[in-house]
Amino acid sequence: MRADRLLQIVQLLRRYGRMSAAELAQRLEVTKRTVLRDMESLSAAGIPVYAERGRGGGFALVPGFEPDAEQLTAEEARALFVAGGRGTAEALGLGNSFCRALHKLSTALPDDQHRLVTHVRERIVLDAGGWHREPAALDALAAVQAAVLDDERIRIRYRSRQADAPGDRTVDPWGLLQVGTTWYLVAAHRGRPRSYRVSRISTVRRLGEPSRRPPDLDLHQVWRQMRDDFRGAPATEIVLRVHPPRLPLVLRSLAVTALGDPEPVPDEPDAHRLRVRSVEGAAAMLVGFGAEVDVLAPAELRDRIIAIAEAAGEHHRTASRRSAPTEVELLPYGQNSR
Structure with a gap:
């Protein structure tokens, strides 16, 4: 568990550049004292982490630091190749790239892992749609994805379940979610996060304005909160x-x-x-x-x-x-x- 936490610290510092002990403690759900002990362990292990004191200070990695890539274990290789979602990649227009990437990774594996991965992929197929469900039309997914990746505000024409006709909404895209086989746009409308089913979006118009996306937004946490609120509602x-x-x-x-x-x-x-x-x-x-x-x-x-x-x-x-x-x-x- 501690080794995983140390890796998380390195990933957070690489992503955000500099973080205080309090910020790290909140992210990792530990105490500040634990964070300080972890920093000592990282330094002793040869990770070039340093502290800046004073206002606006915190912990950071030496610029240009790149951790050594580790070889995949057999279980990690199996998880990557079996759980990797070809259907998800195809929906995002990355189906061919996904297959080529897996092929490149597969050929780079040691012979025993290559045989294991091939053995598993020939015997396990994942299809979340099932027998009865037809895939929803996702004509707007490409445009929504582009706006999410470019952090650009958009105006969508959306038909909710309770509406007789679609309506227009100006939203700040925060991210895309795939829940089962259903795609959702998570976006702020009038400052509040909402989820919009992509199959109900008929048009997307980019407004040429930057999206108002909180700099410390954690999309996974937003989704967990939405899911918990939904599950917690009396029903x-x-x-x-x-x-x-x-x-x-x-x-x-x-x-x-x-x-x-x-x-x-x-x-x-x-x-x-x-x-x-x-x-x-x-x-x-x-x-x-x-x-x-x-x-x-x-x-x-x-x-x-x-x-x-x-x-x-x-x-x-x-x-x-x-x-x-x-x-x-x-x-x-x-x-x-x-």
């Missing part, structure tokens, strides 16, 4: 089978109470799983779709739909009886009824 998981032509309308109706995007259910044709804030709200939205939606789970949601439908039926039957015309006995003209 109920529901599973629906929806007549395919009605799926977009059903999802738009549920957008007010839904959390996140629906996920196809393996081995259940036309079934989707999603999380909702309120079973009551979901039932109120779904009751109008009648037989076009089957609730597979939970039973509570089915019961609420039945209760709402029965209450509505009884209400309208009663209203219909109240408004029915009164029957009147009709007598021949001129004859009085007694």
Whole structure:
């Protein structure tokens, strides 16, 4: 664990140039005293780290220092070649470069590691999409990626799940996320971080202005916070089978109470799983779709739909009886009824 922390310190100093003991302690989640001991260990190991005192001081590496490259271990080589995402590289327009890079690395490995890597790659294939999921259209990914890498502000046309029509947003790109097979743009809109599903972005216009990206931004931490907030929100998981032509309308109706995007259910044709804030709200939205939606789970949601439908039926039957015309006995003209 300590060796990993020492490597982290070197990586942080190479990236940021100079950092105080307090900054390092916060990043590494240790005390300042631990950081000082680690600096002594690095110096004793021959790493050219030095301290600058005074305001604005801190620890830094001697300019031009490059650590010696270490040979990959067998486990590291296997992890790199098996877990490396060809699908991710292809989505970013780097598929051919990715394959060439792996080929170059493979040929540079010792014979035993080369045989191990080849053995594993011939036997393991990763496809996060699965049998039922079609890859989403990612026409905007290239333009979004360019704006992220160039730190340039953009205006996007985006259609959220709850909107009937797309709208324009001016955003400061912070980064790209791939969650499963879904790509998201993480960007600040009016100063607050948001996530935008790339497949819902129809146009991207670069504004020629620098993106307002915090200099110490940690995209991994931003994503973890977003994920924790999402998971921490009170929610109920529901599973629906929806007549395919009605799926977009059903999802738009549920957008007010839904959390996140629906996920196809393996081995259940036309079934989707999603999380909702309120079973009551979901039932109120779904009751109008009648037989076009089957609730597979939970039973509570089915019961609420039945209760709402029965209450509505009884209400309208009663209203219909109240408004029915009164029957009147009709007598021949001129004859009085007694």
